[in-house]
Structure formats: structure tokens, C-alpha cells
Amino acid sequence: MKTRFSVYPYVWRVPLLIWQGLFFIGPLALMVAMSFWLVKNYRMEPDFVFKNWDKMMSRGYFWDAYWITLWRASLAALLATLIAFPASYTLAFKVSDTVRRWAVFFLIVPFFTSYLVRAYAWQVLLAESGPINAILGYLGLGPFTMLNTGIGAMVGYMTLVLPLVVILQTFSLAAIDRNLIEAAWNLGASARATLFKVIIPSARVGLIIGAVFAFILSYGDFVSPFYLGGSKPPTMSILIIDTTKSGQQWPRAAVVAIMMIVTLFTVAFVAVGAAYGRRK
Amino acid sequence: MRMADILSRVYVAALFVFVFLPILTSVVFSFNSDRFPTVPLGHFTTHWYETAFSRPEVWLAFKNSLIVAFCAASLSTMLGFVTAYTDFRYGFRFKTAYLALALLPPTIPLVIMGLAMLAWLGRLGLSGTLIGIIIAHTVMGAPFAMAICRMRLQQMDPALEAAAWNLGASPWRTMASVVIPFSTPALISAFCLTAAVSFDEFIVAWFVSGLNKTVPVMILEILQGNVDPQINAIGTVVFLTSITLVILAQLLILRRSAT
Numbered sequence: 001m002k003t004r005f006s007v008y009p010y011v012w013r014v015p016l017l018i019w020q021g022l023f024f025i026g027p028l029a030l031m032v033a034m035s036f037w038l039v040k041n042y043r044m045e046p047d048f049v050f051k052n053w054d055k056m057m058s059r060g061y062f063w064d065a066y067w068i069t070l071w072r073a074s075l076a077a078l079l080a081t082l083i084a085f086p087a088s089y090t091l092a093f094k095v096s097d098t099v100r101r102w103a104v105f106f107l108i109v110p111f112f113t114s115y116l117v118r119a120y121a122w123q124v125l126l127a128e129s130g131p132i133n134a135i136l137g138y139l140g141l142g143p144f145t146m147l148n149t150g151i152g153a154m155v156g157y158m159t160l161v162l163p164l165v166v167i168l169q170t171f172s173l174a175a176i177d178r179n180l181i182e183a184a185w186n187l188g189a190s191a192r193a194t195l196f197k198v199i200i201p202s203a204r205v206g207l208i209i210g211a212v213f214a215f216i217l218s219y220g221d222f223v224s225p226f227y228l229g230g231s232k233p234p235t236m237s238i239l240i241i242d243t244t245k246s247g248q249q250w251p252r253a254a255v256v257a258i259m260m261i262v263t264l265f266t267v268a269f270v271a272v273g274a275a276y277g278r279r280k
Numbered sequence: 281m282r283m284a285d286i287l288s289r290v291y292v293a294a295l296f297v298f299v300f301l302p303i304l305t306s307v308v309f310s311f312n313s314d315r316f317p318t319v320p321l322g323h324f325t326t327h328w329y330e331t332a333f334s335r336p337e338v339w340l341a342f343k344n345s346l347i348v349a350f351c352a353a354s355l356s357t358m359l360g361f362v363t364a365y366t367d368f369r370y371g372f373r374f375k376t377a378y379l380a381l382a383l384l385p386p387t388i389p390l391v392i393m394g395l396a397m398l399a400w401l402g403r404l405g406l407s408g409t410l411i412g413i414i415i416a417h418t419v420m421g422a423p424f425a426m427a428i429c430r431m432r433l434q435q436m437d438p439a440l441e442a443a444a445w446n447l448g449a450s451p452w453r454t455m456a457s458v459v460i461p462f463s464t465p466a467l468i469s470a471f472c473l474t475a476a477v478s479f480d481e482f483i484v485a486w487f488v489s490g491l492n493k494t495v496p497v498m499i500l501e502i503l504q505g506n507v508d509p510q511i512n513a514i515g516t517v518v519f520l521t522s523i524t525l526v527i528l529a530q531l532l533i534l535r536r537s538a539t
Contacts, residue, residue: 008451009370013378016363016422020381023419027400028388034399087295090288103292105530110299112473112526114480116496117515120503121302124309124317131305131317163299220389222483227503237391244395244487254399257392264387 088169148230156224172206310512352417360425394487408490421474432466
């Protein structure tokens with residue numbers, strides 16, 4: 001547009017660079033550096049040693065935490081995808097546009113409301129003497145131990161991720177060209193064949209992105225495994241909190257954090273690659 | 281209606297019940313007299329609200345939360361808007377990297393942000409201050425604000441700005457009298473949503489807050505003790521606040537896409 005130098009574009013471009021540099025990249029870079037530092041007399045001293053890495057990598061409890069977190073987050077992503085799909089399918093194909101808009105409207109609300117208080121509510125609901133067991137008791141069932149088990153943690157993960165997964169799936173299903181589906185029917189495809197050969201492949205990107213978000217959120221979550229899952233064995237995030245809060249061992253917590261970020265990004269890249277790959 | 285259609289609607293309804301059950305539970309038990317909540321319910325009481333809100337530290341926490349939410353939301357909205365405008369208006373080298381930098385924070389687990397912020401703010405001498413929490417919440421909120429502003433700018437005819445320039449308005453003047461008025465609903469909506477994000481965030485706040493506790497941090501600390509129905513009372517107030525903010529934000533988004 002203009003050839004002479006103008007300050008105008010930079011006023012809009014630069015604030016983000018400064019802010020993210022100072023308060024996003026800076027802290028993360030410090031954390032990486034910190035993982036090579038040493039703690040002496042309860043104070044961190046800059047250094048470049050691999051002691052923290054050796055310490056964490058050689059401990060059984062670290063790998064227990066690593067695998068249980070990976071396993072639970074994968075299970076949560078799979079469950080959320082399966083539980084959400086019938087609902088998303090209904091919202092995408094069986095209801096009017098207005099109903100769908102309102103449904104999405106109400107699904108956004110819980111995502112931005114206190115997850116902590118919702119987890120506490122589940123703690124009350126799932127307790128041995130809580131309302132759910134009381135109702136099951138009238139039916140002659142239970143009581144079941146749900147709190148402080150893997151089930152409790154999974155209920156918490158679903159509370160956290162289901163609304164988002166349903167929204168993402170609904171959008172991707174609603175965006176499918178209806179002619180494609182009708183064509184499949186006209187050509188005599190069964191409902192099952194239409195679902196698996198037309199609808200699911202067309203909505204692949206949205207389905208995978210939904211699962212990836214479910215994975216990311218569950219993987220990093222600390223509330224559900226701690227308050228609903230009983231924190232035994234600890235997950236990676238519980239390990240970070242324990243290491244930071246009790247032992248002042250920030251460098252070792254940084255090691256756990258870096259392992260988490262590497263794992264998350266690997267999973268996300270592989271999954272997004274699968275979503276967009278082979279799609280000509 | 282066919283059987284399958286009815287079943288599929290029942291399924292959707294069940295999923296909504298699951299999603300909203302914890303919120304409803306919290307509200308119902310906040311008015312219930314029993315200390316250990318179960319069914320059948322006890323009688324109606326406002327006792328837990330009275331107990332909770334007679335404590336000065338609860339009021340202090342609400343004051344802290346409001347200050348943090350207001351400042352973090354203002355900063356996030358400004359940062360989100362300038363970034364969204366940059367993305368809308370300009371192409372430049374490394375723009376993909378620039379946008380990745382802008383949108384990356386929500387993918388980093390909060391526990392990790394908490395640890396990194398704790399160490400970094402400590403170096404800057406800001407740990408344990410409300411400013412530290414405001415900074416952390418701005419980092420987390422700005423991507424949401426940017427997304428909302430970007431969607432709004434998408435609806436603006438790019439020729440509108442060019443027209444203003446041709447009529448002799450400076451870029452600054454155009455920004456002030458064309459772009460910002462057009463984006464106002466998005467700015468308000470981004471403000472509400474990022475305020476809700478900040479108002480509910482507790483992990484990073486817990487890491488960096490020290491003695492200046494916000495409401496969710498206080499809830500977290502009460503939770504580490506015993507069952508305490510005061511949490512339901514405080515939680516209900518927190519829910520009402522953030523639900524109001526989120527619904528307000530969404531109504532603005534819906535109304536503006538209608539016009």
C-alpha cells in the first residue's frame with residue numbers, strides 16, 4: 001500500500017511478541033534451564049548437570065506415573081469420543097438448526113465454569129453414602145465404591161472434556177454435504193455402511209481433533225485424579241505438585257513437566273497428521 | 281416419530297444431565313441443612329451462605345478475584361484485539377510462527393504453566409502478588425480473546441478500511457472510528473469470557489498466589505480439609521458469576537452474527 005515506513009503496523013504486531021516473550025516463552029525457557037540446575041541448601045543454583053534427569057528417569061515411581069497418565073488420558077479420549085458421538089450425531093442430523101445452536105450454547109457454558117466446584121460436587125455425589133449410592137440402594141443395588149478409584153477419575157475427566165468433544169464433533173458432522181449421504185442411500189447403502197463408509201470418514205478431522213483435545217485436557221488435569229481418583233498412583237501433574245510444594249525440588253518437577261510437554265506434542269502431532277494425512 | 285429418533289433424543293438429554301448434574305448438585309446442596317449430603321434431602325437453609333460470608337477472608341478472596349479478573353480480562357482483550365487485527369490486516373514472514381505463539385498457551389497443561397510462572401515471577405520479584413496472577417491469567421486468556429476478535433473482524437468488509445483511507449482518514453482515525461466500533465461487541469464478549477476464565481482458574485493462581493488468595497484457591501484449600509457444605513455456597517456464587525459472564529459473552533456473539 002504505502003512505500004514509506006509507517007509505524008502503524010508495528011503498533012499492532014509487537015505487543016504480542018513482547019508479552020509472550022516476557023511471560024510465556026520466558027517462563028518455559030527458564031523451566032527447561034532449571035531442569036539442569038542444582039538445589040543446595042534449599043536454594044537453586046544455576047548449573048549444567050544431568051543429575052535431576054538421572055534421578056527422575058531411574059525411578060520406578062516416575063515411570064509408573066508416566067504410564068498411568070498416558071493410559072488414563074488415552075482411555076478418556078477414546079471414551080469421550082465414543083460417548084459423545086451418538087449425541088453429536090443426533091445434534092447434527094436429527095434436530096433443527098435452532099435446537100442445535102442452543103445445544104452448543106449450553107455446552108459452552110460448563111467449559112468456562114469452575115471445574116473445581118464441579119469436581120467437589122462429584123465427590124459428594126459419588127461418595128459411599130452419597131446420593132447416587134442412596135438411589136441405587138432403593139433399587140437394591142450397591143453400595144459401590146466409586147470415589148478414589150479409576151472410575152471416579154474417569155467421571156471427572158468426562159465432566160471436563162465431554163462438552164468440548166460434543167461441540168467439535170457436532171460441527172464437523174453438521175458440515176458434511178447432505179447430498180453425499182443421500183447419494184449413499186440412493187445407491188442402496190445400508191445405514192451401517194453409510195455411517196462407516198461415508199459419515200465417519202467425512203468427519204474424520206473433527207473426530208480426531210475432538211479426541212486430541214480430550215487427551216490434552218485429561219493428560220494435564222490434576223483435579224480429577226487427585227480429588228476423585230484418590231491420587232494413587234499419582235499422575236504426572238500430581239507428581240509435579242508434590243515435588244514442587246513439598247520438597248522444594250523445582251528442578252525435578254521441571255524434568256517431569258518437560259517430559260509431559262514432549263509427550264503431549266508427540267501425541268498431538270501424530271494425531272493431527274493422521275487427521276489431515278492421506279486426504280486427497 | 282420413530283423409536284430410534286426418540287432414543288437418540290433421550291441420549292442427548294442424558295448427556296446434558298451428566299454435564300449439568302454437578303452444577304445443579306452444588307446449588308441444591310448449598311441450601312440443604314445436612315452436613316453430609318445425601319438423599320432424602322434435609323430442610324431448606326441459608327445457613328451455609330451465612331457461615332461462609334460472615335468470614336472476612338471469603339470477602340477478601342472475592343475482592344482479590346474481582347481485581348484479578350478485571351485486570352486480566354482488560355489486558356487479554358487488548359492483547360487479543362491487536363493480535364487479531366494484525367492477523368486480519370497483514371501478511372508477513374513467519375506469520376505462521378507468530379500465530380502459533382499467540383495460540384499456543386491453552387495447550388500447555390496448567391500445572392506446568394504454574395511451575396514455570398512460579399519460577400519466573402520469583403526471579404522478577406512478583407511471586408505472591410496479585411500482579412503475578414494477573415500476568416499469568418492474561419497469558420491464558422489472550423488466545424480466547426484473539427479468537428473472538430478474529431471471528432468478528434472476519435465479518436468486516438476489508439474494503440471498509442480502504443474506503444476510509446481514500447476519503448482521507450489516517451490509519452489511526454480509521455481504527456478509532458471504523459474498526460473499533462465494528463469490533464465493540466467482540467471486545468465486550470472477549471472481556472466477559474476472559475474474566476470468566478480468570479475467575480475460575482486455580483492451578484496457576486495456587487502456585488503463584490502466596491498469601492493473596494483468590495476464591496478458587498481458597499476453595500482448593502478448604503477442599504483439602506473435610507467435607508464442608510460452605511464450598512457449595514461459595515461454589516454457587518462462583519458458578520452464577522461465571523455463567524452470567526459466559527452467557528453474556530455468547531449472547532453478544534450470537535446477536536452480532538445475526539446483524
